[in-house]
Amino acid sequence: MSGAVFKSIEPRPAPVRTEGLLPWVRANLLADWPSILATLIVIALALRFLPGLFDWALLNAVYRPDADACQAARGTGACWGVVSEKYRIIIFGRYPYEGQWRPLLATLLLLGLLIASCVRSFWRPWLAGLWVVVIAAFLLLMGGGWFGLSSVGSDQWGGLPLTIMLAALGIVLAFPLSVLVALGRRSQLPAIRTVCIVYVELIRGVPLISVLFMASFLFPLFMPIGKSPDVLVRVLVGITLFAAAYLAETVRGGLQAIPKGQVEAAQSLGLGYWQTQRKIVLPQALAMVVPGIMNIFIGVFKDTSLVTIVSLYELTGALSLALNSDANWRPFKLEGYLFITLIYFAFCFAMSRYSLWIEKRLAVSKSR
Amino acid sequence: MAERAPPKRRDWSWRSQAFRGLVYQVLAVVLVAGGLWYLAHNTLVNMQARGIQSGFDFLAQPAGFDIGESVIPYDALDPYWKAFLVGVLNTLRVAIVGIVLATLLGTLLGIGRFSRNALVRGICYAYVEVFRNVPVLLQLLMWYLTFTELLPPVAEPLSVGGLFWLSKNGFAFPTPLWNLGLAITAAGGAVGLVLAWAYHRWARRHFEKTGQPRSMVLVPLAIVVVGLAAGWLVAGAPREWSVPVPGTFTMDGGASATPEFMAVLLGLVFYTSAFIAEVVRAGIQSVAHGQTEAASSIGLSKNLAMRLVILPQALRVIIPPMTSQYLNLTKNSSLAVAIGYPDVVSIANTALNQTGRAVECIAIIMLVYLTTSLSTSAFMNWYNARAAIKER
Numbered sequence: 001m002s003g004a005v006f007k008s009i010e011p012r013p014a015p016v017r018t019e020g021l022l023p024w025v026r027a028n029l030l031a032d033w034p035s036i037l038a039t040l041i042v043i044a045l046a047l048r049f050l051p052g053l054f055d056w057a058l059l060n061a062v063y064r065p066d067a068d069a070c071q072a073a074r075g076t077g078a079c080w081g082v083v084s085e086k087y088r089i090i091i092f093g094r095y096p097y098e099g100q101w102r103p104l105l106a107t108l109l110l111l112g113l114l115i116a117s118c119v120r121s122f123w124r125p126w127l128a129g130l131w132v133v134v135i136a137a138f139l140l141l142m143g144g145g146w147f148g149l150s151s152v153g154s155d156q157w158g159g160l161p162l163t164i165m166l167a168a169l170g171i172v173l174a175f176p177l178s179v180l181v182a183l184g185r186r187s188q189l190p191a192i193r194t195v196c197i198v199y200v201e202l203i204r205g206v207p208l209i210s211v212l213f214m215a216s217f218l219f220p221l222f223m224p225i226g227k228s229p230d231v232l233v234r235v236l237v238g239i240t241l242f243a244a245a246y247l248a249e250t251v252r253g254g255l256q257a258i259p260k261g262q263v264e265a266a267q268s269l270g271l272g273y274w275q276t277q278r279k280i281v282l283p284q285a286l287a288m289v290v291p292g293i294m295n296i297f298i299g300v301f302k303d304t305s306l307v308t309i310v311s312l313y314e315l316t317g318a319l320s321l322a323l324n325s326d327a328n329w330r331p332f333k334l335e336g337y338l339f340i341t342l343i344y345f346a347f348c349f350a351m352s353r354y355s356l357w358i359e360k361r362l363a364v365s366k367s368r
Numbered sequence: 369m370a371e372r373a374p375p376k377r378r379d380w381s382w383r384s385q386a387f388r389g390l391v392y393q394v395l396a397v398v399l400v401a402g403g404l405w406y407l408a409h410n411t412l413v414n415m416q417a418r419g420i421q422s423g424f425d426f427l428a429q430p431a432g433f434d435i436g437e438s439v440i441p442y443d444a445l446d447p448y449w450k451a452f453l454v455g456v457l458n459t460l461r462v463a464i465v466g467i468v469l470a471t472l473l474g475t476l477l478g479i480g481r482f483s484r485n486a487l488v489r490g491i492c493y494a495y496v497e498v499f500r501n502v503p504v505l506l507q508l509l510m511w512y513l514t515f516t517e518l519l520p521p522v523a524e525p526l527s528v529g530g531l532f533w534l535s536k537n538g539f540a541f542p543t544p545l546w547n548l549g550l551a552i553t554a555a556g557g558a559v560g561l562v563l564a565w566a567y568h569r570w571a572r573r574h575f576e577k578t579g580q581p582r583s584m585v586l587v588p589l590a591i592v593v594v595g596l597a598a599g600w601l602v603a604g605a606p607r608e609w610s611v612p613v614p615g616t617f618t619m620d621g622g623a624s625a626t627p628e629f630m631a632v633l634l635g636l637v638f639y640t641s642a643f644i645a646e647v648v649r650a651g652i653q654s655v656a657h658g659q660t661e662a663a664s665s666i667g668l669s670k671n672l673a674m675r676l677v678i679l680p681q682a683l684r685v686i687i688p689p690m691t692s693q694y695l696n697l698t699k700n701s702s703l704a705v706a707i708g709y710p711d712v713v714s715i716a717n718t719a720l721n722q723t724g725r726a727v728e729c730i731a732i733i734m735l736v737y738l739t740t741s742l743s744t745s746a747f748m749n750w751y752n753a754r755a756a757i758k759e760r
Contacts, residue, residue, distance in 0.1 A: 213713075
């Protein structure tokens with residue numbers, strides 16, 4: 001045992017730097033051969049296509065509303081002039097030109113409320129009341145006919161205000177219906193459950209366009225003669241019924257996630273069915289499904305583009321309206337499409353970011 | 369204190385839950401039935417007042433309109449039911465091809481989100497965000513615009529290797545000439561398939577009996593390939609392909625897809641694959657990290673761990689949302705009406721405008737989609753039940 005001389009082991013090498021630019025590049029771009037190859041391919045493709053795209057979209061583009069200059073630059077540069085010339089029609093559709101501050105104000109009001117509804121501390125009963133007030137103000141501003149504002153028929157509404165209105169109203173009206181349907185689908189009463197299941201599966205099984213065709217062609221037949229509402233209301237009813245079915249499934253998911261003990265505890269306290277749902281189950285379930293509701297809202301926002309097929313001029317329809325009748329600008333439809341693509345993308349991307357953020361925030365209360 | 373008797377089973381008072389439940393249900397049924405009767409009554413009155421005929425008898429009358437593309441022979445003198453059949457087949461055609469392509473692209477993109485290369489990750493992320501945040505209708509319209517305005521005319525088409533051609537006339541591609549040689553090749557492939565299946569069964573039994581693994585993917589695959597190659601060689605190695613050649617007004621030879629079909633297909637594939645990528649990513653992420661570690665601690669290689677541990681568990685999470693994406697793609701194919709691809713909605717729309725039978729035409733659309741949706745979800749539920757955890 002003796003004679004064991006202490007000998008220190010070799011010193012370990014200093015730890016490799018894992019922070020900073022160079023190590024990041026090494027780990028994320030040049031980790032191994034496949035990775036290096038992928039990096040090279042991506043860079044080669046970027047060098048091949050990006051400069052041309054940059055020239056087309058920015059350098060050689062025509063920004064003035066000058067159709068001749070656009071024609072001359074065709075093929076080499078984009079014609080953003082089409083946007084500066086036609087943006088009023090693209091954004092506001094056929095709404096009378098001098099009155100376009102009204103849809104602008106109305107849309108800002110609605111957007112403001114939408115953003116306010118995203119703040120968690122505003123999730124109080126008065127928010128529902130505020131929605132009713134703002135929607136009434138929106139419709140009054142758009143429709144006019146009071147306080148010296150000229151009356152504008154709903155057939156002249158269009159563009160972005162119509163898109164936002166259809167999406168927001170569709171979801172807001174669908175929400176109460178969907179909660180009832182979701183509760184009904186989990187009900188003990190077979191007749192009510194069957195009605196709810198048939199409704200949800202029927203709507204989810206068919207495309208939105210067929211529901212819109214129904215609203216457009218069949219609704220006038222369903223109503224007593226001469227009492228059919230105008231096409232905007234009919235389409236809104238269609239979108240609401242459609243959104244409610246999808247929303248009901250999302251809400252049902254939330255209801256299913258509530259432990260049975262919660263309901264039993266409420267019952268043992270002597271709460272009735274509606275009291276249990278209102279005070280115990282729904283507050284927990286609805287908070288849980290906010291991200292899901294948000295995703296359905298994004299879906300409905302995108303789906304409003306379909307109403308152009310039943311000839312309402314929302315954003316997509318307004319673009320065709322602006323360009324199809326004007327031979328000077330019709331060749332630059334691609335730029336117009338890209339412009340409204342950007343609008344749709346900005347709205348949907350912001351909403352999906354919010355949905356992710358709120359999902360994380362809500363998960364905080366669940367983690368311990 | 370007198371004990372309260374438990375409530376009798378049949379208590380016809382408002383305080384009995386069973387009685388209240390019955391009242392609510394009767395009320396609900398009466399309301400729904402009454403609403404439906406009201407709508408039906410109004411419809412009948414309206415139809416009489418406007419002199420609209422009803423009934424499905426129009427299906428036997430000649431349709432009188434041409435259809436741009438059809439899988440089965442059709443001309444304008446054929447009856448309406450045949451026009452609808454053409455529409456249904458066109459819907460199915462674009463939906464099936466779309467589902468296959470969207471699954472492939474979406475899976476690649478979903479896996480790409482886990483790449484070690486930051487550029488690949490970034491591209492996959494950007495793709496998903498861009499394509500799922502723009503309405504699919506707008507994407508369809510843009511693809512259609514690309515085909516009808518931006519691509520060169522058929523006289524000077526874009527070409528990939530002289531085999532695939534893109535022009536205003538659509539997408540032309542070579543097809544093998546169908547002859548006896550190909551039939552023999554296919555027969556060889558079929559024999560290979562049967563042999564491979566038999567081998568797979570034997571390998572599985574052997575594994576379950578002795579625990580010794582036999583290759584269950586590569587060897588069966590090799591058997592099929594050998595079968596195909598054998599059939600091809602026996603047939604004398606046929607190599608005749610019909611390659612498209614640009615003509616003055618059309619492409620000659622080969623097969624081609626119309627710009628309408630291509631626009632619908634590309635729009636649906638690019639849009640849906642963004643969603644499928646997210647489904648795949650969520651599925652892979654849902655498998656707990658401990659599973660990977662456990663797999664490597666019992667000595668499974670990375671590939672085996674992926675195949676035997678990660679994928680089966682991820683699939684379980686992936687299948688239900690994947691089903692709904694397939695259904696969404698099928699339903700979104702109805703947007704073809706906006707660009708004139710003759711799918712079932714577009715045919716029904718034409719028929720509706722010609723005959724004025726709105727109720728019948730819309731009922732046909734809904735019936736077609738309901739059948740497709742319900743049968744797809746039935747199939748996927750069956751598959752899901754097979755893939756689900758076998759619990760006690």
